[in-house]
Amino acid sequence: MHLQVAKHDEYAALAAEKHVNKQIIYARRGLIQDVNQETLAENVPIVTVVADGSMIMDPVAVAEVLAQPLEMREADLAAKLRSDRRYIVLKKKVPATLASTIANRLRVRSLRGVTFEPDEARNYPNGSMLCHVIGFMNSEHDGVQGIEASMNDYLRGHDGFRFTEHDRTGKEIVLYRGQERAARDGCNVRLTVDLNLQHIVETELEDACSKYKPEKAIAILMRPKTGEILALANRPNFDLNDIRNKPADFLQQNAEAMKNSAVIDMIEPGSTFKIVTASAALNERLVSPSTIIFCENGHFNFAGRMLHDHHGYGDLSVDDILMKSSNIGAAKLALRLGDQKFYEYIRRFGFGERTGISLPGEISGVIHPPHKWAKIDITRIAMGHSVGVTPLQSICAMSAIANGGRLMMPQIVREIADDEGNTIATFPPVEIRRVITEEMANEVSNALKNVVSDKGTAALAKVAGFMVAGKTGTAEKINPAGGYFSGKYVVSFIGYLPADNPEFVGLVMLDDAKVSAELNYGGQIAGPIFARIAEKTARYLNLQPELEQPPSNVILTQRER
Amino acid sequence: MPNYHRHNNTVPVAALTRWVIVAFFLGAAGLSYVYFKNQLHASGDEIRNLERQLAEFETQNDVVRAKISQLSSRGYLQKRLAEGFIHMTPITDDRIVRINTTPARANELRRVSNEENVK
Numbered sequence: 134m135h136l137q138v139a140k141h142d143e144y145a146a147l148a149a150e151k152h153v154n155k156q157i158i159y160a161r162r163g164l165i166q167d168v169n170q171e172t173l174a175e176n177v178p179i180v181t182v183v184a185d186g187s188m189i190m191d192p193v194a195v196a197e198v199l200a201q202p203l204e205m206r207e208a209d210l211a212a213k214l215r216s217d218r219r220y221i222v223l224k225k226k227v228p229a230t231l232a233s234t235i236a237n238r239l240r241v242r243s244l245r246g247v248t249f250e251p252d253e254a255r256n257y258p259n260g261s262m263l264c265h266v267i268g269f270m271n272s273e274h275d276g277v278q279g280i281e282a283s284m285n286d287y288l289r290g291h292d293g294f295r296f297t298e299h300d301r302t303g304k305e306i307v308l309y310r311g312q313e314r315a316a317r318d319g320c321n322v323r324l325t326v327d328l329n330l331q332h333i334v335e336t337e338l339e340d341a342c343s344k345y346k347p348e349k350a351i352a353i354l355m356r357p358k359t360g361e362i363l364a365l366a367n368r369p370n371f372d373l374n375d376i377r378n379k380p381a382d383f384l385q386q387n388a389e390a391m392k393n394s395a396v397i398d399m400i401e402p403g404s405t406f407k408i409v410t411a412s413a414a415l416n417e418r419l420v421s422p423s424t425i426i427f428c429e430n431g432h433f434n435f436a437g438r439m440l441h442d443h444h445g446y447g448d449l450s451v452d453d454i455l456m457k458s459s460n461i462g463a464a465k466l467a468l469r470l471g472d473q474k475f476y477e478y479i480r481r482f483g484f485g486e487r488t489g490i491s492l493p494g495e496i497s498g499v500i501h502p503p504h505k506w507a508k509i510d511i512t513r514i515a516m517g518h519s520v521g522v523t524p525l526q527s528i529c530a531m532s533a534i535a536n537g538g539r540l541m542m543p544q545i546v547r548e549i550a551d552d553e554g555n556t557i558a559t560f561p562p563v564e565i566r567r568v569i570t571e572e573m574a575n576e577v578s579n580a581l582k583n584v585v586s587d588k589g590t591a592a593l594a595k596v597a598g599f600m601v602a603g604k605t606g607t608a609e610k611i612n613p614a615g616g617y618f619s620g621k622y623v624v625s626f627i628g629y630l631p632a633d634n635p636e637f638v639g640l641v642m643l644d645d646a647k648v649s650a651e652l653n654y655g656g657q658i659a660g661p662i663f664a665r666i667a668e669k670t671a672r673y674l675n676l677q678p679e680l681e682q683p684p685s686n687v688i689l690t691q692r693e694r
Numbered sequence: 695m696p697n698y699h700r701h702n703n704t705v706p707v708a709a710l711t712r713w714v715i716v717a718f719f720l721g722a723a724g725l726s727y728v729y730f731k732n733q734l735h736a737s738g739d740e741i742r743n744l745e746r747q748l749a750e751f752e753t754q755n756d757v758v759r760a761k762i763s764q765l766s767s768r769g770y771l772q773k774r775l776a777e778g779f780i781h782m783t784p785i786t787d788d789r790i791v792r793i794n795t796t797p798a799r800a801n802e803l804r805r806v807s808n809e810e811n812v813k
Contacts, residue, residue, distance in 0.1 A: 172763045178753045229753040251749075256760050258767035307738025332768055 152298045153311070159251055160290030161552070163319030165267055165280055167328040168547055173267050174281065174373075177256045178229035180249040186216040188246030188303050195247060198238050199223065202231055214246075223247075226254060245303055255281075257373035263331050265367045265393035266324070266492065266545065269376045278391060280322060280546070282493045287549050287557075290319030318552040325361035325547045330354055333669045334364040338641075341662050342368045345646035351395050351524045352662070353640045354670060357532035357629060359562040360541030362490070363637060363670075367394045396488075396495040399521035400644070403608030404458045404590075404655070405627050406517030406527075408534060411455055412577050413478035414466040416569040422452045422576050426462050433461040436508040440464055456583040458590050458605060460516040467515035472503035475511060481568045482530040483540055484522050489563075490543045498522045517608060524625075528640040531604070531627040534581070535635035538574035540565045578602050582632050585660075594628055594660035596667045598678025602635075603628020603663070605655030610645055621645045626659035630667055631679055637670060639663050 165174035182203065189195055192214035200207040203224045213221055232249045239247055255270055268279020274289065276282035296311030334352045342350055347368070354363040369390040376383070384391065392398065414420045431445025442459050454462030467475050479485065485500030499521035506514075513519040525543060533540040542563040549558040569577075581602035585591045590605045603626055610621040625642040629635040641659040648658065671678075764770060774780050 172767075175760055175763055176756060177760045178756045228757075230757055233750055233753065256764070258760075258763040258769070260767075260769050262768065305742060306735070307741050308734050328768060 152300075154297050154299065156295045156297050158293035158295060158314075158316040159253070160292050160316040161318040162253060162255070162274065162290065163288040163552070164321045165284075165288070166321060166323045167326050167331075168324060169327065169329075170323065171328050172258055173263060173324070173328075175256050175258070176253040179226050179252050179254045180229055180232040181225045181252055182223040182227055182232065182235070183248050183250055184214055184221040184223055185246045185248070185303065186214060186218045186221055189214050189244075190246075191244065194242065195239070195244050198242065198244065199235065199247070202235050203227065226252075254377065259328070260374060261370045261372045262328070262335055263326060263365070264370050264373050265391070265395070266326065266365055267373060268493075269373050279393065279492065280324065283491045284322045284546065284549075287320040287322060291317040293317070320549045320551050320557055321554075322549055323547045325356075325363065325544055326365065327363050329673055330364040330670055331366065333673065334366045334666055337662055337666050337669075338366050338368055341641075341643065341658075345643060345648055345658060347643040347646045349394055349398070349644040351640070351642045352666065353395055353524060353528050354666070355528050355532055355543065355638045355640075357535040357541070357635050357638050360529075360532070360543045361547070361562075362543055362545045365393075365395055365545075367392075393492060393494070395524045396490060396492050397523070399496060399498050399523060400623050400642070401520065401608040401611060402517040402522050402527050403606035403623065403625065404460075404463075404517055405531070405604045405606035405625055406520065406522075407455060407458065407463045407515070408577060408581070408604055409479055409482050409484075409530060410463045410466050410470075410475070410515045411451060411580065412482075412534065412569050412573065413470055413475060415451065415576055416478070416573045417470060417474065419469045420451050420466065422580060423450050425450055426454060426465050428454075428459050428461045428465075431461070433464065433512075435464065435468075435512050438509050440512055452580040452583060455577075455580040455604065456586070456589045458584075463515040464512035467511050472506060472511055475514070476500070476503045478568075479514070479520070481540075481566065482533060483565065484520065484526055484530070488523075488525055488529055488543050490525065491546045495525070496523060498526060517606060524640055524642050527625070528627055528638055531629065531640070532638045533568045534574050534577050535602070535629040535638050536574075537571040538567055538569040540568050578632060581628075585628060590654070590656040591626060591628070591660040593656060594626055594664050594667075596630060596664050596671065598680050599630045599667070599671060599676070600632040600679060601628050601630045601664075601667065602632040603660075605660060606642075607653070607655045618645075620650060622653045624653060624655040624658045626655050626663045628663055628667070630671065631676065633679075636674055636676055637667075639667055639670070641666070 162176055164172055166172055182199070184195070192211045195214055196207045196210035199205070200210050203210075205224065210223070213223065227249075229251070235247075236249060239245075253274070257264075257267060264279075266279050268276055268281035268283075270281050271277050276285040276288065281288065293314045293316035295313040298306045298309040298311075300306055334354060338350050338352050341347075350368040351366070353365050355361065356363055371387065371390050415422070420426075425448045428442060428446040428449050430447055431442040433440040440461055442461050444457070446453075446457060446459055446462070449457060449459055449462050451462075451466070453459075454466065470478070479500055485498055487495045487497050501510075510519050529540065529543055542565050544560050544562070546560050548556055548560065550556050581604055582600060583589050584605065585594045585601040585603050591603055594601055594603055594605075606623075606625040606627070608623045609617040610623055612618050623642065623644050624646060625640065627638065627640045629638040641662045643658055646653060646658050652658065771780070775782060
């Protein structure tokens with residue numbers, strides 16, 4: 134009576150605690166795929182081998198079965214198994230096929246007390262390719278970088294559970310299975326990135342890094358009409374498959390290599406920013422492409438400070454200011470605009486705010502409002518100094534010009550599908566705003582065509598058979614301690630083709646390339662890299678050449694052997 | 695002399711039969727219960743075995759899928775290319791014939807090859 138009635142609930146609970154288990158049914162993490170559904174991240178089943186000391190009758194026999202496949206010493210194993218503890222982790226990350234073999238051997242010899250807890254290891258078939266975009270996970274299976282982090286909620290799925298009872302030998306009594314909820318596997322995330330284009334970009338960036346030994350290098354390809362990112366690569370990079378085998382402090386020590394500089398790093402863009410200055414002045418109809426600006430023969434004294442041009446120019450048209458990349462010309466255009474209007478256009482081009490790309494850690498950059506500007510700041514900002522922008526913001530701004538003045542939100546995720554392939558969410562192109570009129574965008578585009586000509590600063594960025602538009606940038610590298618590093622530059626080129634109907638925009642940026650000062654310019658270093666990437670990309674996208682005669686520098690744009 | 699005990703000593707066939715039948719049914723029910731219970735346990739064991747086999751197949755499937763991805767990945771193919779196991783010849787511009795076609799409209803689907811010309 135005491136057992137069955139008076140203390141029924143207490144003893145029933147004790148019995149349940151002894152015999153009832155909540156068995157977790159693990160959900161599979163979703164795959165990450167490129168636009169052609171090539172796998173970028175997948176799962177490999179592994180197990181954790183666990184022993185229940187209270188169930189093991191013959192530790193020596195169990196150790197004999199386990200020692201060789203688990204690559205452990207038999208004596209050490211037997212000592213571990215002699216414990217009365219109910220949960221002894223013998224080995225983690227054991228391949229599932231090996232675990233299956235061990236389980237069969239134990240079954241044949243009727244040995245009990247060893248269980249295999251299912252787990253998954255993430256595998257990245259392409260190693261270091263696209264590593265900053267894909268990202269990686271921590272030991273808790275949560276994404277900490279890249280798409281693994283930003284799409285973690287979609288990828289991870291939801292674990293299920295099942296209440297089971299087992300007999301005194303540990304065998305499950307299927308008849309007494311309790312409440313059950315099936316696991317919901319994670320969704321597959323399909324990116325806008327094309328692995329073929331990514332390979333082109335990575336190969337060229339790798340070659341450039343071997344040749345110029347920069348501290349960092351970034352290359353991005355983007356489709357201006359939709360904002361889709363076609364390729365994105367950073368250097369230094371790392372192998373995603375190495376992360377799980379590294380010690381805990383590896384991440385801290387190599388934080389710089391793991392940073393997606395394209396969205397996390399802030400740089401002074403240099404002359405590529407002049408497209409903002411020129412676009413604003415044209416759009417406000419303060420000047421026309423042919424308006425002549427006196428460029429002070431290379432020395433402009435403003436607010437007590439001297440501004441220089443690389444070469445001394447007298448009168449230049451607005452088109453020529455872009456073509457020759459005149460600092461003084463750009464400064465004078467900004468002065469015509471005035472602080473407030475100029476600031477308004479900078480913000481309209483998307484600088485000073487996050488682009489909204491689905492990658493973690495994106496920064497907004499630094500654009501100070503006009504009331505914080507010193508008097509000379511407007512002349513410095515006009516040529517891309519005294520502002521902090523991300524490479525992604527720069528390519529988005531250029532895409533706005535290529536897209537007839539419409540700024541698109543950059544997209545890296547194309548769609549999300551469940552494990553059966555049914556589409557759950559798609560990400561259609563998002564127009565953020567119209568920045569300038571289509572007419573003015575075409576005017577700026579015409580001026581940018583001249584930049585990639587024999588008279589412009591980016592003659593080496595020409596691509597055989599195509600008209601290219603673009604802008605070079607060369608900025609002194611900022612010293613975090615204050616001021617600038619002497620003789621260190623961030624060189625860049627942002628361009629698109631075909632100039633009249635752009636299919637892609639490309640950015641190439643090298644931070645502190647190790648070359649002589651007279652060669653350390655965007656047009657000299659980043660321009661040819663862009664040309665090689667663009668030539669291969671145009672061929673891959675099957676773009677029809679529009680020019681009868683190949684440009685004169687066709688030999689220069691071939692890869693240097 | 696009348697036999698007064700004759701009636702009393704008569705075996706109560708009806709009652710006995712009734713009890714035998716009841717006992718039989720109770721026994722049969724008990725045995726059936728045990729039998730079906732055993733059957734249920736046997737089926738449960740079979741379910742567990744099938745679940746284990748299914749899990750093993752799924753695991754093998756995942757392992758093979760991962761292997762296929764690895765072996766068909768760009769990095770691996772590039773390595774095989776460098777080893778000379780496979781060979782690729784770049785298509786030079788003089789080997790490309792471009793046919794002028796009107797630009798495709800948005801969302802327009804086109805066949806990759808012109809089957810009529812093939813015929």
